[in-house]
Amino acid sequence: MKMTQSAIPCWRLLWVPSLLLGALVSPLPAEERSLPANRQDLPSDRSSPDASAPSPRVEGKAAGKAVIVVEAEAVDEKDLAAAKARVEKANAVAPNVRLQIYLDEKRFGPGFIDGRPGKFTTKAVHSYNRSIGRDPDAWEVLREEANRMLGETYAIAIVPDFAADWVNPDLPLEYADQAEEERMSYRSYLEFMAERYHTSESFLIELNGAAVANGIAPRKALLVPNVSPFLIEGLKEGRSHGEDLTLSARTVVIDTIGRNLFIYERGASPGAPGAAVVVAEKNENFEPQKLIAMFPITPGRLEQTHHGEWAIANCLELPSWYYDKQLLDTGVRNKDRSKVLQIPPGPNLPVGILWSGLTKSGIGIHGTASPRTIGRSLSAGCIRLANWDAVRFPTMIRPGAKVIVR
DSSP states (O other), X not given: OOOOOSSBOOSSOOOOOHHHHHHHTOOOTTOOOOOXXXXXXXXXXXXXXXXXXXXXXXXXXXXXXXXXXXXXXXXSHHHHHHHHHHHHHHHHHHHHHHHHHHHHHTTBOOSSOSSOOOHHHHHHHHHHHHHTTOOTTOHHHHHHHHHHHOOOSEEEEEOOGGGGGGBOTTOOSSHHHHTTSSOOOBSSHHHHHHHHTTSOHHHHHHHHOHHHHHTOOTTOEEEEEOSOOOOGGGXXXXXXXXXXXXXXXXXXXXXXXXXXEEEEEESXXXXXXXXXXXXXXXXXXXXXXXXXXXXXXXXXXXXGOOOEXXXXXXXXXXXXXXEOHHHHHHSOOOSOGGGOEEEOOSTTSTTTTEEEEBSSTTOEEEOOSOGGGTTTSOBSSOEEOOHHHHTTGGGTOOTTOEEEEO
């Protein structure tokens, strides 16, 4: 599958002098990159999307080399040495970045794409390998597969003009003040670009240098992982996704101990050592299930986790959120609604950009304002996903789907 985008190829290039690169990455008018051919807009409520794992985007190219974006005026020896050091580091972690990009595109979330394969990348490797009938620890086979199927490791992206509508450096911290805002925006363009490309601000700083990364603005260039971007501009406030014949028949399994969300569909699972399956409990009519996706999560605290079998009740894009301190602390709603604050939609809303409520009242699967906390903290009972993972949820699961919390 070929990828089309208005971004500068980053393979076969080791380093470009800053003056030349400044000319190469001159801003593109009101555009960032075109959507890769294999990524479709988020479907409407009435559509029935093909939710199988996306096909690899570019075939048959060698592993990418990094190009580092350097400000045109940064030409002294110190800056050039720093730029070369960033190139070397980017190239050193490129094999891991490629692996993480590939897993992400196959809907087996590795967490941040940052070239550091931690526990979630390891779980993604094991789960993906099992899903296709391969030995879970076949890392090198998977790396070879990723190298065959991917193109460039990095791409130079232009901050789009509309990003200004999603960034507010003065976004308040207190809920009472946030309730007066129109949108829970990103607090910086760097945060916008990091979430857009499934990575962290710190990794973008490593790739580009602090001066470039912290100084980005619309129509400026930034080196990013070459992953299909999270297109927040494609979301619509309050848009609802209803039942779907195929997607509502799937099963979500929440592993609160391992801190992962698994998605299964009906069908025989390929045989593999340690293959993951949904275990039937007192159900003779249980149908075989196969694993099609996995994402890291933040589960609820033990005393606020509702184990058992539920179902997806609704699915909303860009929801608003009611801050009810009593509900969060005790699980009981405050009857005095004057003490409950309505916080507006946006990526920095505590429930992020998507809410999928369960048939257990008050509990849902949703995004987050803080992707760094995924898998590293506990919630008040809900299941948190990174926003770039949450946005894909309606293409895989719809209301009516079974949810098993373990």
